[in-house]
Amino acid sequence: MAKFMRVHFWNANGLNTHIDEVKLFLKQNYIDVMLISETHCTDRTYCSIPHYNIYYTNHPDATAHGGIAIIIRKTISHYELPSFQQDYLQATSINVTLLPYDLTICAVYCPPKHNNKEQHYTEFFKTLGSKFIVGGDCNSKHTQWGARTTTTKGRELLKVIEQSKYNILSTATPTYWPSDPQKTPDLLDFFITHRLSESYLEITASYDLSSDHSPIIATVSETIITKPPPPTYIHDQQTGKSTRK
Numbered sequence: 001m002a003k004f005m006r007v008h009f010w011n012a013n014g015l016n017t018h019i020d021e022v023k024l025f026l027k028q029n030y031i032d033v034m035l036i037s038e039t040h041c042t043d044r045t046y047c048s049i050p051h052y053n054i055y056y057t058n059h060p061d062a063t064a065h066g067g068i069a070i071i072i073r074k075t076i077s078h079y080e081l082p083s084f085q086q087d088y089l090q091a092t093s094i095n096v097t098l099l100p101y102d103l104t105i106c107a108v109y110c111p112p113k114h115n116n117k118e119q120h121y122t123e124f125f126k127t128l129g130s131k132f133i134v135g136g137d138c139n140s141k142h143t144q145w146g147a148r149t150t151t152t153k154g155r156e157l158l159k160v161i162e163q164s165k166y167n168i169l170s171t172a173t174p175t176y177w178p179s180d181p182q183k184t185p186d187l188l189d190f191f192i193t194h195r196l197s198e199s200y201l202e203i204t205a206s207y208d209l210s211s212d213h214s215p216i217i218a219t220v221s222e223t224i225i226t227k228p229p230p231p232t233y234i235h236d237q238q239t240g241k242s243t244r245k
Helices: 016-028 118-125 152-163
Strands: 004-011 033-037 052-057 068-073 078-080 090-096 103-109 132-137 167-169 189-194 201-205 216-221 233-235 242-244
Touching: 004 103, 004 132, 004 189, 016 033, 033 132, 052 090, 068 090, 068 103, 118 152, 132 216, 189 216
Parallel strands: 004 033, 033 103, 103 132
Antiparallel strands: 004 216, 033 068, 052 068, 078 090, 090 103, 132 189, 167 189, 201 216, 233 242
16 A cells, blocks of 8 residues: 655644644544644643644743644654754754655744844754755745745745755645735745655645634655646637636
8 A cells, every 4th residue: 555644734823722623633634744833832831632742842932922843643653853943943843754765844933023044044954854844834925936925035945945956845825814804815834845756745725724824735655646637728719718628
């Protein structure tokens, strides 16, 4: 039987307040690894999910904001890696051996108030090893991964991605849904991979959890994932209309 792993990323805007729906989501969607940003946890926070282990990296100022967590099935062979804990970037990483190779899975969050530069991202990526998948909300916008606009932080992050030959795995659809009606939904959440072929990866959007961010789910497979071809359109010269084939 082919092996595959379902890796989910979600900006929860507070893990404890959503813990019951997280438990239900894990069960209904057969999630192996769940990456959570903006956990708002501290050293005094405790969460428990049956059949899963949870690893945290809280904000370094020890107050309830920011923060990252990874929730993983206990049956998956894995171990925790050193965390990355700075005010401008928090990340939790694990090494997984479910597939025929070791893979680093990482959850990352970059608070919006920090103006991260190329060297900040480079320092972080150096901690991940040679083969990885990172899911995160870097608060960095760039049209390259589907955001409506490009910001300075987005340009800095793209420099590192291109120079290191990393790959972007994105739904190319909005993942952030602001409560302010004057603001437009945008894409903030996506995956970055290294040494994982696109033929063995798939990403889907989900709208089953309640936050100002919607989840994304990546499937990492040991065999090629068959994907339907993109739709084509036939243009009728007489009517001027296009029909989907």
